[in-house]
Amino acid sequence: MASYAPIRPGGSLILAWQTKNRKVLIVGGGQVAAGRIVSVKEADAQVTLICPEDGLCDEVKHRIHVDKVVDWVDRCFQDSDLDENYDMVLTAIDDHEESLRIGQLCRARRIPVNVADVPSMCDFYFMSQHRDGPLQIAVSTNGQGPKLANMIRQKIAASLPPGIGETVRRMGILRGKVRQWDPEISNSGPRMRWVTKLCEDWGWSATLVQTIAMTTNAKTTGTIYLVGGGPGDPELITVKAQRLLQTADLVVSDRLIPQQVLDLVNRKSDSAQDELLEWCLEGLKKGQQVVRLKIGDPLLFGRGGEEVLWFRDHGYEPVLVPGISSAFSAPMVANIPVTHRGTADQVIITTGRGTKGSMPDLPEYHPMRTLVVLMAVGRATDLQQILLSNKGYPANTPISWIENANCPEERTIFSTVEQMANVVDEQNIVAPAVLVVGQSINVLNTL
Ligand SMILES: C[C@@]1(CC(=O)O)C2=NC(=C\c3[nH]c(c(CCC(=O)O)c3CC(=O)O)Cc3[nH]c(c(CC(=O)O)c3CCC(=O)O)/C=C3\N/C(=C\2)[C@@H](CCC(=O)O)[C@]3(C)CC(=O)O)/[C@H]1CCC(=O)O
Ligand SMILES: NC(=O)c1ccc[n+]([C@@H]2O[C@H](COP(=O)([O-])OP(=O)(O)OC[C@H]3O[C@@H](n4cnc5c(N)ncnc54)[C@H](O)[C@@H]3O)[C@@H](O)[C@H]2O)c1
16 A cells, blocks of 8 residues: 555645735734735735834834835724725734734634734734745744744754855746747646756756856847866866856756757757757847857867857857866776876877767777777777777777766776677666776776
8 A cells, every 4th residue: 555644733834825916904013014014025915004103113114115115004903994805914013902803803804814912813824934036935833932933944044055046046047948948738747857857966056057047137249158068077167167157148058958858849940959059049149148058078079169160150259168078087087097107198089979970990009099989888899899800909908988977876897998898788888988998097097
């Protein structure tokens, strides 16, 4: 039998009540009323406050006369005040009998009411709250310990990462964008899975969540930055890239937009790549600072050169910002100095998958050469055969597969050229993985 969460009665219903343009009546003008004004005005309600002038505290006077966010009625409460069709009534007066009476009147009219000094008369309680942009954290002790609620709230707020409110705000913009890309109700599932994956992958790293966000602050001239996002570890991007990502109006990224969303895009266009570039262009035309974020380094197997030409054709010269390529960071993960005095004096970086699936002309064996092959996993058998049969590699030349380098799932496997395809099968190595071949593997690794 399935087990479900137990029901624990005796609580109150916790909601984020939408009160925009709703009519709220506050009775009283002391410090408690002042706090209520802030709470309901931050929720965009329309506030009427009833209280004789001599009862107004300084803060309430300020809200009435300076901020002008309150319609003030200069007298005591009258029963006919409730004829105004209020959506909510809050009493904060020092006359207990009158408080109770107003509470009962509201109950009779089914108007939700909070009576500051009579919890039993409250349809809802106020909570101790922390706000940072759209992030709202509220603590309730259900009337048991308001001071404790205050202390707990402060402790929670202090534990939050800086900038989290801004991150939440940008996430809202991004979710809106995703919905614009594909408004189909029936695609809600993939959209939600994508947003969930994004949040899980980038977690609390506020700056990096910001990097994928899209804002709309238009500037006068648009600039396109072609930025290397590094190999996957959020700490392995350059300071310059991070600054640009934080300040950009629009960031378009293929790395962070996983397959589910590219699938959505694909149905609108034959080529997802073109669509991404068109988004950049749209931003540029609006005068935005646009970051085109590429994994690794844009110009090393990143098709960055092609994108530079594309933007040039459209009248924009991209600013290039380098990134750390896995061609260098992956060997480092496996403790392989790709050059090392006396062992390796050159490193050749190539791919296992050339244009249209071709195999590039691999270099001859040289004992002082380190070979780094990107996108090699699917071609392990071909690569092994070419290196052994055509390129003179000794069967026992050390190799290393580095899977998901610089990501949490990172894995390093050492073997020899003779075994390199076998280990892919045996160890179930999957892309992305980098292959390193050469004697430099043995310098720091005792295998
Ligand atoms: C969240 C907050 C919002 C707000 O009201 O703005 C709030 N009280 C706050 C502070 C606070 N209130 C009081 C103290 C003095 C210390 C103490 O008594 O503990 C402090 C501490 C302080 O000032 O730091 C006195 C007090 N409060 C209530 C009573 C009546 C009673 O218990 O019978 C008495 C005794 C009066 C007396 O003895 O005369 C009743 C209520 N107060 C509530 C909310 C609701 C329950 C929420 C919950 O338990 O979670 C509820 C039921 C009704 C409601 O108002 O909706 C705000 C957090 C401030 C912050 O976050 O900084
Ligand atoms: N919920 C809470 O957390 C909390 C905290 C402190 C106090 N309280 C209670 O809330 C109430 C208000 O507290 P306060 O510190 O703001 O009090 P206060 O004495 O500073 O203010 C009371 C206000 O009510 C006005 N008033 C009195 N009778 C009125 C009427 N019939 N019509 C319109 N206005 C009227 C007064 O002119 C004054 O402006 C008190 O009963 C207090 O015990 C609640």
